Structure formats: C-alpha cells, structure tokens
Amino acid sequence: MYFSLPEEYREANAATLNNRIEEARSRLGHRLCLLVHHYQRMEIVAHADYLGDSYALSKLAAGQKDAEIIIFCGVHFMAESADVLTSDQQMVYLANPLAGCPMADMADMADVLEAWEYLKPFGGADQFMPVSYMNTTAGLKAFTGRNGGLICTSSNARAALEYAYDRRDKVFFFPDENLGMNTGNQLGLKPEEMVIWDFSRQNGGLTEDEIAQARLILWKGHCHVHTNFTVDQITHIRQEYPDVQVIVHPECIPDVVDAADGAGSTRYIVEYCEKATAGSVIAIGTEVNLIHRMAEEYPDKTILQLSGEICPVCANMYRTTLNDLAYCLDHHADLKPIRVPESDRADALLSLQRMLEIG
Numbered sequence: 210m211y212f213s214l215p216e217e218y219r220e221a222n223a224a225t226l227n228n229r230i231e232e233a234r235s236r237l238g239h240r241l242c243l244l245v246h247h248y249q250r251m252e253i254v255a256h257a258d259y260l261g262d263s264y265a266l267s268k269l270a271a272g273q274k275d276a277e278i279i280i281f282c283g284v285h286f287m288a289e290s291a292d293v294l295t296s297d298q299q300m301v302y303l304a305n306p307l308a309g310c311p312m313a314d315m316a317d318m319a320d321v322l323e324a325w326e327y328l329k330p331f332g333g334a335d336q337f338m339p340v341s342y343m344n345t346t347a348g349l350k351a352f353t354g355r356n357g358g359l360i361c362t363s364s365n366a367r368a369a370l371e372y373a374y375d376r377r378d379k380v381f382f383f384p385d386e387n388l389g390m391n392t393g394n395q396l397g398l399k400p401e402e403m404v405i406w407d408f409s410r411q412n413g414g415l416t417e418d419e420i421a422q423a424r425l426i427l428w429k430g431h432c433h434v435h436t437n438f439t440v441d442q443i444t445h446i447r448q449e450y451p452d453v454q455v456i457v458h459p460e461c462i463p464d465v466v467d468a469a470d471g472a473g474s475t476r477y478i479v480e481y482c483e484k485a486t487a488g489s490v491i492a493i494g495t496e497v498n499l500i501h502r503m504a505e506e507y508p509d510k511t512i513l514q515l516s517g518e519i520c521p522v523c524a525n526m527y528r529t530t531l532n533d534l535a536y537c538l539d540h541h542a543d544l545k546p547i548r549v550p551e552s553d554r555a556d557a558l559l560s561l562q563r564m565l566e567i568g
C-alpha cells in the first residue's frame with residue numbers, strides 16, 4: 210500500500226531524499242508545481258515552489274495554467290480545492306494522501322444536510338446563506354455553491370460574512386465555531402444573535418426561538434491545535450515578558466482572541482513577524498512548525514510559542530515527510546490523483562470562485 214513506502218524510500222537518509230527531490234524537480238521542470246502550506250516541516254518548505262496559507266495556495270493553484278502535475282504538501286481538503294480550481298488535464302497529488310483535517314471531519318455531509326433542512330422553515334434559502342470555511346470536503350463546498358453561498362478562509366472570513374449579509378439575513382457557518390464567532394464579534398453581532406448548532410443533539414440543541422433570533426448559526430466544530438491556547442497562557446507570558454506582543458490565529462477561542470494584542474490568518478502572522486522591529490518579543494498562538502520557522506527566519510526578534518511546554522503541532526500537517534515527497538515525485542504517474550467527483554465540481558468551483566472574487 211502507498212502509505213507503506215518501499216524500503217528504498219523509507220530507509221533513505223535526508224541527503225539522499227533531498228537529492229532525489231531536486232533531481233525530480235529538474236527532470237519535471239515547468240510541468241511540475243509544488244505547493245506547500247506554512248505548517249509543513251522546515252525540510253519540506255525548503256523544496257516549495259510556492260509557500261502559503263490555504264487562501265494563497267488556492268489562488269496559486271487557480272493560476273497554474275502550465276503545470277501538468279501539482280503536488281500539494283498540506284492536507285486533503287486543500288488538494289481537493291486545488292483539483293477543483295485547475296483543469297481536467299492537470300493532476301493534483303497529495304504528497305501524503307493520509308493527511309486529513311480533523312476539523313473538516315467534524316462536518317459530515319449528512320449532518321449538514323439534515324441541519325439545513327431543519328433550518329429552512331425559519332426563512333429557508335431566501336434568508337439563510339451557507340458560508341463554509343475552506344476546511345471542508347469538496348462535497349460541502351458544492352452544497353455551499355449550490356445554495357448561493359461561498360467559501361472563506363481565515364484571511365477573508367469577515368469579507369465573506371459581509372458578502373452574505375449584503376444578500377441574506379442569516380448565515381449558516383461551518384465547521385469552525387471559533388472562526389465564525391470571532392468574525393461575528395468583529396462585525397458587532399450581539400451574543401444572542403450567534404448560536405451553536407451542536408450536530409450531536411436533536412435539532413442542534415437549539416430552541417425555535419433561539420434559531421428565530423439568530424443571525425449566525427455556527428457549526429460546533431473546532432481545531433484541536435488552536436483550541437490549545439488559553440487566557441492563562443497569555444497572562445503568564447505577559448508576566449514573564451512585559452513587552453511581549455501576543456498574536457493568535459482566529460481559530461482560537463474568542464476569550465483568547467480578546468486577550469491577545471492581535472489576531473489574524475497565517476498570512477497575518479507571517480507578515481506581523483516580518484514587519485516587527487528588531488528586538489521585538491512576539492508570542493504566537495498557532496501551529497508550532499510555523500512558529501519555529503518564524504523564530505529561525507528572524508533571529509533579531511524573540512519569537513515564542515504562546516503555549517510554553519504544550520506543543521501545538523498539527524499531526525496531520527506533520528505527516529508529510531521528505532520520504533513521502535520523494536516517493537510522490539518519482540512515482541506520481543502510478544499514483545491516484547485527488548479527483549473531486551464530476552457531480553460536485555461545478556458547484557464547488559462556484560463557491561470557491563465567489564471567495565476569490567471577494568479577495
């Protein structure tokens with residue numbers, strides 16, 4: 210099976226694997242595009258044609274008109290989006306096909322459809338707009354596109370909700386309750402206007418009155434990496450480093466976002482570190498591989514992990530190794546590309562294009 214790599218790849222040392230990767234890159238030339246997410250291991254980042262967050266990578270995928278082979282070092286939903294945004298002739302591969310996103314798995318298609326059917330009598334498609342975080346299956350992106358909605362990432366969640374409220378009264382947002390609530394707070398929604406749909410409970414665990422007065426219905430999903438951060442950690446780090454600037458990702462819980470000095474997407478965090486003046490002390494609440502890389506890239510600044518001893522690693526992003534990448538590059542012709550079913554492609558594309566249009 211693919212995930213049990215042949216011994217030749219499993220046992221090779223880093224120098225051999227790096228050579229193999231570079232040889233394959235030269236051999237494939239402009240036919241290849243290697244897209245790498247910011248949370249990947251440093252040794253993978255070193256081989257990237259493009260490095261970015263999920264928004265930047267989806268834009269880059271859409272712009273790859275020449276590359277016949279697109280290899281994604283990230284997680285499954287990202288490769289699916291790249292497949293939707295590229296032509297039928299272009300093949301998208303996930304360097305480690307087992308790399309998924311537990312948050313995306315929290316929104317199951319059948320559960321979302323059941324919720325949508327239940328919500329319809331409270332205004333129906335004329336009132337509700339589905340807004341889906343990028344971290345969903347292509348099937349749910351298609352559902353979103355079919356029902357007039359759009360995809361968002363942490364870079365443009367606010368713009369996506371504004372787009373939705375310009376057209377409809379209520380938003381059904383999935384699967385990250387924290388990104389949804391943090392964005393609702395930014396837009397000034399009142400607490401009673403935001404409710405959590407708990408898919409494990411009858412009717413989402415909500416009363417009819419709660420749904421009727423809600424403007425933002427949030428799926429009960431979360432990222433197990435970003436929900437590791439706590440207000441106590443912020444208090445603690447401020448005591449230890451009085452000049453520290455705390456920045457966090459909006460998948461953190463709202464109390465953490467409120468207590469931080471700034472919150473924003475992966476791109477925001479990267480740019481924050483880049484622009485900070487020498488000598489700055491910055492504590493970051495996001496995935497650990499990105500924090501380590503920022504610390505290495507900016508040795509004139511003190512860049513710290515907000516959670517101290519707790520290591521906020523995304524095990525799925527960490528799954529992709531040099532071994533996987535070398536094997537995928539050498540054997541892509543024998544591997545199964547990531548293919549979104551025809552029945553979902555057009556509607557998933559619609560929801561992604563709406564996102565790209567709002568920027």
Ligand code: SF4
Binds near residue numbers: 435
């Ligand atoms: S960091 Fe969280 S949201 Fe991102 S891929 Fe990992 S589990 Fe999913």
